[in-house]
Amino acid sequence: MSSEYKYYSIILKGCYNREHLERRLEKILLRGRLAIKMALDTIPCVIIYKGNVDTIIPIFKALITEYAIITIFADGVPPTLPIAKKYRDFLHINPNLQALLIDVPENLWLGEAIHRIIPASFLDEAGALVVSSHAIYFIDKPAGDTKSRWLIIPYEQLNDPLNLGEQETQLIIHYQNAAVQQNDVFTIPREFVASAKRSIEQAKLAQKYLIKIKTHCITCGYRSEDTIAHAPTETHCQHCGKPYQRTIIV
Template identity: 35%
Template sequence: MVYKFCPACGGKLPQDGICKFCPHCGQSLPVQDEYGTLTQQPEPSPPLCSIPTSVSEGKPAFVNNREQFSVVLKSIRNKDRLAGRLSQVLKRTAIATRMAVDLAPCLILYKSKAEDVKSAVAIFEEEGSAYTVINGDFETTTPVKQLIAGYHQLDRESQLLLEATPAALWLGEEFRLIIPDVGLENERGLLVITGRNLCFIASQAGKSRWNITPYSQIAEIIEKQDGSGGFVEVIYREFGREDAFFIADELLFRQVCDELRNAIEQIASV
């Protein structure tokens, strides 16, 4: 069965079966019957972009305190510190908060009050975590192929890489550029540029590996021409951390450099 309300606090739960804990109080949820409604074929979901969704550019603007907001946590730099700080502002136990942090990417707050979301977002900003805020109703199980315009024009390898990532990774994201066959050290993968975050996806030992970073944590972009393409050096604010993405196509190389610079400037101006 799929639980409509948390057995502990009575809070309403997302009706897709993806939550392992209550986004309201943090209580672990009983294991759901694998032969129940979760195995039924779901109705096709509309693209997320057709629903009022996230504040994907800049910092969230909580205009109406009566609105409900959800928060998706996508990356963490220091799990212990983040869990400790969140446990002081979220209405759940420290253990439940740590469990939620360990599940990232995940829906960490679901249809919560603006004041609660503001407190969590302030911590995510200070900790350099990637996240998105979604206001109102939204569909948590929309396939990634429905979120990306021109998805079927991507090569099959790129599609498989995207489909192998957690669904929560793309909740509330505005896709701007998807660049296939990008080199990073000794790997080839997919570079995804969204309204708030930079993500690199690769396959390692048959499993999807991804890294997502908010633009607020990028200090500088350096272009290095190499043949017809070049290296996009991303210098992060975290001491000693940098990546050099190689893009062979000159047009795509220029597009990535321009898009990243614009995104970083946009975030910094808010």
């Protein structure tokens, strides 16, 4: 018995090069180029796709190849919640940060738990550093702008270790995106630096951001569990030749 067909929800939160991703998805998705472009133009967006795990793997690998930032659901779309309800200490953070974060699209947090929100500045812009189960976010809204903007650093791009800068208020985050090795310096109030570093390290260690595939052959009993980036593309068992049963674990 092959893997069951079902609906998968892909929450696309960012990508390095939209044009490259658009062309790649056009070759895989059963949708027209205009529909794909419209979805990418509304990031953060939700793409719902029906298929089995074997047909979904190429889509996920295309997203990963283009450094797209995603979360995935195998059963429908979870309800969107305002950040005030996702973060239990929201009312205790600085009112300026509350006002900033309320305007952020709720899809940006879809599928993630928020562990920590602290004031920070990056490239001389004041904003919020948000530590979630899947990524580090820096949110700001430059003077005169009507919309918030965000930088997302997924944990799979994060390089160890996190370093403190020459000043006690600096946290240096090393990561590799599609362009180059980045070394971003965030300035954080001294009393929050240690807890921010600890929250990031704990969230990465928990590995909630990993998307895994469980492979099972009911004929010979073979089992494996791999991250989606390293999952085998074969649909049949290499030991007995029978179809695999595969499920996505998120």
